[in-house]
């Protein structure tokens with residue numbers, strides 16, 4: 001069983017370290033590239049590859065020393081797989097170990113089905129959610145990018161400063177091997193996730209939207225006789241989501257916003273009992289939760305920045321719009337942002353003529369889809385999850401049983417609005 005910090009806040013890079021930033025520091029070396037991408041999550045790695053394969057010089061800076069971080073989401077939605085196919089990578093990606101989820105089934109604690117939208121009817125070569133440990137996906141994409149000599153990856157590079165001249169962002173400074181380094185670039189991309197340092201440094205403020213829940217994540221064994229796929233269980237004032245990962249279930253246990261300390265104070269035995277109330281078939285297996293280290297806490301957030309760019313700088317992925325985990329779409333949107341950014345920026349980068357208007361075009365294309373999915377997530381949170389936590393019965397709108405309307409939820413989750421296509 002993997003162990004995890006009990007206060008997992010996603011991919012926050014130590015603020016303690018950041019706050020210790022000296023006012024003046026000696027720069028060991030300065031490098032010049034076309035595009036400096038900060039953050040090796042789905043957004044950063046996909047954009048790196050899309051630019052590198054066009055001969056654009058790219059430096060990808062990642063604070064951690066590897067890509068192996070647990071409980072960050074392992075779901076690739078159909079549109080992400082279509083993007084992989086457009087890049088000529090889908091077949092090889094699907095050779096890596098993965099599972100396919102063809103439907104999402106929401107059940108009552110007695111196991112009866114409340115709602116079960118299916119991806120099978122979607123018009124795509126990939127009518128399922130591909131579940132693959134995120135580290136495998138990131139390693140795969142970075143492995144592709146490494147084939148291009150104009151791509152550089154620096155791990156353990158903790159970006160802490162922007163280089164700004166005459167109100168134009170010219171690059172970044174990071175603390176890494178041996179001390180401080182500077183990277184200068186035509187464009188700097190902030191793909192540094194939900195706690196984006198670049199967003200803060202650039203003064204691009206995030207607007208919080210409501211998220212009435214937090215989530216505990218843990219893993220328990222999956223038995224051959226268990227259901228398959230993605231299963232939600234709702235009732236008795238509780239909600240869980242179970243993600244099929246072959247021999248294990250990855251389980252999200254939803255708690256009210258701010259309720260974590262109360263859960264901790266009540267103790268592990270109470271938590272185990274509460275889990276069994278909603279998942280009675282886990283009575284034996286739940287005993288394997290013996291330590292809070294096995295349970296990762298996610299403070300659910302949802303936010304967006306009004307302006308994704310400044311001259312020389314563009315935010316994409318969670319840095320521009322933190323996604324709630326509802327629907328497991330954050331990776332999809334991060335990858336879609338990367339595609340839109342590559343489409344708009346490749347030619348200007350090659351011509352050495354990136355204008356603010358090119359950066360603005362990325363936001364224009366992606367803002368509505370991201371705000372739309374956040375509104376959808378908020379609707380689910382307010383109706384389904386809140387009613388579950390308040391011990392009310394949830395019934396999906398009857399209209400969604402009509403064949404003509406039944407594909408709307410899987411379509412929204414699988415593709416979203418206006419999914420971009422690779423044009424470069």
Ligand SMILES: Cc1cc2nc3c(=O)[nH]c(=O)nc-3n(C[C@H](O)[C@H](O)[C@H](O)COP(=O)(O)OP(=O)(O)OC[C@H]3O[C@@H](n4cnc5c(N)ncnc54)[C@H](O)[C@@H]3O)c2cc1C
Nearest residue numbers: 039041042043063072073159192193317318328329330331
């Ligand atoms: C617990 C949890 C579960 C989730 N489950 C799902 C799911 O099932 N499906 C789904 O689609 N989405 C899920 N998400 C959301 C999903 O992980 C994000 O939406 C997605 O990863 C965003 O991708 P990104 O590339 O924008 O940012 P991230 O994946 O957050 O990557 C940002 C990267 O930037 C690096 N970084 C940060 N600061 C610096 C710095 N100063 N210098 C250098 N590097 C830096 C980080 O180390 C990180 O690698 C989950 C999120 C969490 C926290």
